[in-house]
Amino acid sequence: MKPTEQLLNEILDEVRPLIGKGKVANYIPALAEVPADKLGIAVCYNDGEIIQAGDSEEGFSIQSISKVLALTLAMTLYQPEEIWRRVGKEPSGHAFNSMIQLELENGIPRNPFINAGALVVSDLLHSRLSAPQYRMLELVRGLAQNPHIAYDKVVASSEMQHSDRNASIAYLMRSFGNFDNEVMPVLSNYFSYCALKMSCVDLARTFSYLANKGLPLGAKKTIVTQTQCKQMNALLATCGLYDGAGEFAYRVGMPGKSGVGGGIVAIVPGEMAIAVWSPELDPSGNSLAGTAALELLAERIGRSIF
Numbered sequence: 170m171k172p173t174e175q176l177l178n179e180i181l182d183e184v185r186p187l188i189g190k191g192k193v194a195n196y197i198p199a200l201a202e203v204p205a206d207k208l209g210i211a212v213c214y215n216d217g218e219i220i221q222a223g224d225s226e227e228g229f230s231i232q233s234i235s236k237v238l239a240l241t242l243a244m245t246l247y248q249p250e251e252i253w254r255r256v257g258k259e260p261s262g263h264a265f266n267s268m269i270q271l272e273l274e275n276g277i278p279r280n281p282f283i284n285a286g287a288l289v290v291s292d293l294l295h296s297r298l299s300a301p302q303y304r305m306l307e308l309v310r311g312l313a314q315n316p317h318i319a320y321d322k323v324v325a326s327s328e329m330q331h332s333d334r335n336a337s338i339a340y341l342m343r344s345f346g347n348f349d350n351e352v353m354p355v356l357s358n359y360f361s362y363c364a365l366k367m368s369c370v371d372l373a374r375t376f377s378y379l380a381n382k383g384l385p386l387g388a389k390k391t392i393v394t395q396t397q398c399k400q401m402n403a404l405l406a407t408c409g410l411y412d413g414a415g416e417f418a419y420r421v422g423m424p425g426k427s428g429v430g431g432g433i434v435a436i437v438p439g440e441m442a443i444a445v446w447s448p449e450l451d452p453s454g455n456s457l458a459g460t461a462a463l464e465l466l467a468e469r470i471g472r473s474i475f
């Protein structure tokens with residue numbers, strides 16, 4: 170069954186009572202100011218049709234969802250082995266900003282979606298692009314077909330002022346020889362990617378390429394190959410929700426990526442990309458009501474990759 174606007178509204182009404190049961194991220198102070206009762210959802214079919222409900226056009230901080238875009242960009246710039254000798258493909262089973270494994274595993278992060286892995290990917294982008302921030306913006310604006318997408322400078326500088334943990338992670342990797350550039354400029358770019366401000370509609374459009382064998386919305390050429398698209402979806406299914414990836418696979422059954430801004434993107438390969446937003450998070454840092462909304466949607470439309 171195809172989701173209708175009515176179904177999406179019903180789902181949002183069903184999950185709304187969960188608001189108040191999670192926690193808005195506050196380790197980035199600017200994020201703590203976002204009203205907790207925001208709730209939105211958008212579905213983008215591979216033919217471009219959008220179905221949406223709630224606060225689906227309001228921009229929010231995409232945070233770790235940007236890690237998928239950074240990896241996509243890196244895949245267009247590097248040979249696979251140049252990426253995968255520096256970062257793994259395994260779920261970490263630890264929090265997204267954990268350092269525990271990193272020292273034990275010689276500075277090689279488990280996967281590109283935990284902070285350590287995304288910092289390696291940002292380091293790769295820094296080495297090969299003269300202006301990675303502009304290239305990223307160009308990429309996202311094109312994928313979302315929205316030239317107004319921008320970085321939220323308040324969020325980026327708020328995170329820069331509270332960057333001790335990410336800086337520690339990067340310096341630890343540098344001590345193992347797995348970080349080529351100066352830490353602070355790479356960190357600054359990474360925080361900007363995380364501070365991209367986008368709506369559910371923007372995100373659903375942007376990630377359409379992962380539902381459509383690498384072909385972005387309205388494009389004639391793929392951005393990643395069909396094989397890379399499949400690989401990316403596999404990584405999202407196993408690592409996209411951090412130490413909550415198993416729970417998300419069990420409840421939702423779609424490749425997905427969350428961010429501490431409360432957004433989650435989920436993919437139904439061959440059919441649609443979905444984006445939800447609800448700022449309160451569960452203990453793994455994934456949107457509480459957002460996960461519940463995706464679980465209901467998956468059930469009602471009868472979709473799962475499993």
Ligand code: DON
Nearest residue numbers: 232233265363427428429454
């Ligand atoms: O580096 C950080 O901690 C944040 N900019 C991003 C973390 C994040 O979104 C984790 N997601 N659930």
